[in-house]
Amino acid sequence: MAGRLEGKVAFITGAGSVGSGWGNGRATAVRFAQEGAKVFATDINLTRLDETLHLAGEFRKNIQVGILDVTQSGSIEESIQSCIKGFGTLDILVNIVGGSAKGGPIEMTEEVWDAQVDFNLKSVFMTCKYALPEMIRKESGSIINLASTSGIRWTGSAQIAYAATKAGVIQFSRVLAVQYAKQNIRVNTVVPGQLHTPMVETRLAKQRVGGDVELLLQQRQARIPLPFMGDGRDTANAALFLASDESRFITGTEIIVDGGMSARCD
Numbered sequence: 001m002a003g004r005l006e007g008k009v010a011f012i013t014g015a016g017s018v019g020s021g022w023g024n025g026r027a028t029a030v031r032f033a034q035e036g037a038k039v040f041a042t043d044i045n046l047t048r049l050d051e052t053l054h055l056a057g058e059f060r061k062n063i064q065v066g067i068l069d070v071t072q073s074g075s076i077e078e079s080i081q082s083c084i085k086g087f088g089t090l091d092i093l094v095n096i097v098g099g100s101a102k103g104g105p106i107e108m109t110e111e112v113w114d115a116q117v118d119f120n121l122k123s124v125f126m127t128c129k130y131a132l133p134e135m136i137r138k139e140s141g142s143i144i145n146l147a148s149t150s151g152i153r154w155t156g157s158a159q160i161a162y163a164a165t166k167a168g169v170i171q172f173s174r175v176l177a178v179q180y181a182k183q184n185i186r187v188n189t190v191v192p193g194q195l196h197t198p199m200v201e202t203r204l205a206k207q208r209v210g211g212d213v214e215l216l217l218q219q220r221q222a223r224i225p226l227p228f229m230g231d232g233r234d235t236a237n238a239a240l241f242l243a244s245d246e247s248r249f250i251t252g253t254e255i256i257v258d259g260g261m262s263a264r265c266d
């Protein structure tokens with residue numbers, strides 16, 4: 001049986017993971033490759049990409065890796081052109097890279113605010129700038145951006161730039177969706193909640209609770225109605241649906257992947 005993304009080419013940013021296991025980008029790259037896509041998997045860290053290739057098993061044949069720091073605007077066009085040259089086209093763009101910094105306007109420095117905007121929001125603007133011309137040329141495409149429930153709700157701590165930039169990603173995607181709808185380019189956002197990805201152990205526990213991973217996991221689970229925590233594979237499955245033709249009439253909207261967290265109010 002043909003895969004759900006057979007014949008499609010996907011460009012993914014942040015296709016590694018900050019630690020071992022299923023981060024959002026790694027899971028998306030592997031899932032897309034399993035479904036027959038040719039995947040141009042980029043990341044700032046080659047070692048992280050090697051682990052993605054390893055986890056892809058026999059499907060690694062569908063993945064080509066490339067180094068890309070999405071905060072270096074000049075490199076983005078080159079990387080997207082390498083994908084188009086190598087695989088002949090570009091059908092799907094998935095913007096995975098992003099992350100939080102703690103604090104509100106008083107605690108956060110101006111430098112951290114600017115860096116958060118570059119990392120979480122400008123990076124999405126720049127990849128779209130260079131991916132759109134190929135999609136316009138062929139009058140089809142699917143762009144999937146990653147936001148966060150922090151972009152739509154208070155999620156337990158002040159991370160003002162993260163919340164603002166992720167909210168920005170959602171509205172950026174809606175506007176782009178309407179602008180390019182006539183060219184049959186769809187733009188949607190996946191909104192993950194509090195997942196158990198390697199980022200929890202690698203960064204977040206230090207940032208939030210002095211390194212106490214168990215405490216952080218308990219705090220996160222307590223907010224989630226479903227009795228378990230999702231991981232990057234849950235994000236990947238939502239992105240897969242939005243990338244495939246199964247979602248051909250869906251654009252300018254969001255899929256929330258949060259175990260019901262944003263639906264509750266107690």
Ligand SMILES: NC(=O)c1ccc[n+]([C@@H]2O[C@H](COP(=O)([O-])OP(=O)(O)OC[C@H]3O[C@@H](n4cnc5c(N)ncnc54)[C@H](O)[C@@H]3O)[C@@H](O)[C@H]2O)c1
Nearest residue numbers: 014016017018023024044069070097098148192195197199
């Ligand atoms: N993990 C969660 O619980 C969660 C929840 C909500 C939203 N998200 C969002 O999902 C996305 C991915 O999160 P994650 O925790 O899976 O990712 P992660 O922190 O594991 O990072 C994924 C990859 O991004 C790479 N990366 C870091 N800086 C980069 C740069 N400047 N250029 C290119 N690559 C870079 C890292 O090397 C890593 O391999 C982010 O946008 C994040 O905001 C995550």
